Amino acid sequence: MTSKDKYQPVLDLGESLGIKNGEVTEADGVLKVKGEAKTPYEKNILWDKIKEIGGDSPSDIKANITVADTSVFHRHTVKSGETLGKIAKQYYGNASKYQDIFKANSDILKNPDLIHPGQELIIPNI
CATH class of the missing domain: 3.10.350.10 (LysM domain)
Structure with missing residues (x-):
């Protein structure tokens, strides 16, 4: 199973949330995910899904999720x-x-x- 397969639920969640400027690459067994969530809440639920799949400190995924609007949760x-x-x-x-x-x-x-x-x-x- 590739990292992308393992973390497909995270990618699906990102798509359903409408994450902007999304980029997904995989190299040497590490999935790199980048994108912009609308709010801190959406960023948190993405991280919760990552941790649900990979544990508290997963080594097979690197995520750079920024937030468009930090003025509200x-x-x-x-x-x-x-x-x-x-x-x-x-x-x-x-x-x-x-x-x-x-x-x-x-x-x-x-x-x-x-x-x-x-x-x-x-x-x-x-």
């Missing part, structure tokens, strides 16, 4: 049934961080219990 489009608590749990692992999301979106949200499908929320760096 991510931008999230609300889906039906979501709450700020569920969204906070997804991005921060802690539902009580919903207040940080509410504060970052006070221009469009007046009540943390009222969000609507289709709203684009800023998920702030905290």
Whole structure:
């Protein structure tokens, strides 16, 4: 199995995220991946996938993933049934961080219990 085969799920994830300026090369059993994620969150989930496959310090992949927008952690489009608590749990692992999301979106949200499908929320760096 080549490194590219081994890390194909990372490449597929990068494609589904719309990673820009992507380059993939392989030499001497090491896969070199380069590209630009939209947000720090997308960069993190790519690294999580790399570590899931290769461990915490894989030697068969070198990744240079930059971030286009570091002013926010991510931008999230609300889906039906979501709450700020569920969204906070997804991005921060802690539902009580919903207040940080509410504060970052006070221009469009007046009540943390009222969000609507289709709203684009800023998920702030905290």
